[in-house]
Amino acid sequence: MRRALLGLASVMALPLAFYACAGDDPAAPGPKPLSYAASETSAPPDAAPADTGAIVGGCSQADFDAPAGLFGGDFTAQPNVDVTFPTGSAPMPYTNRCAKVKVGSTVTFKGSFFHHPLQPSGGDEPTPIVLTSFDPDGGSLVVTMPVKGTYGYECMFHPSIMLGAIQVVP
């Protein structure tokens, strides 16, 4: 009976961890302990993260590795990922804000760049994400990701609410 309960607990930890990563407030350090509990039982929660564990744009490695969903995750199976944000002036978090893609793929930013100017923020340099404060032709900005690395971005006006990162892998 005890064994069955333990099994149930470990099965339930996965969706819990994903939910916490996907829906976390980027300002809060919330999801870390849950991620460790789900995958690295030997590592204490406060251990220094590995070099792949640096948080850029409010995104942890667990966020990039999560199954692709509205809040981001692993999009390496797709040649493009859309990152959308409001067309009005009220701030809202980017969709797919923590996305992992393959080298050579594209990220398409869609929203009002006038109300939410996009700018690079943290991560590796040089970044393929350039400051964009006017709506491009067609209303979306397509950024090709030529080099592996992790590239943070944010809205110039609402960086505490609108932030994210693209992790580019070989």
Ligand SMILES: [Cu+2]
């Ligand atoms: Cu904004």
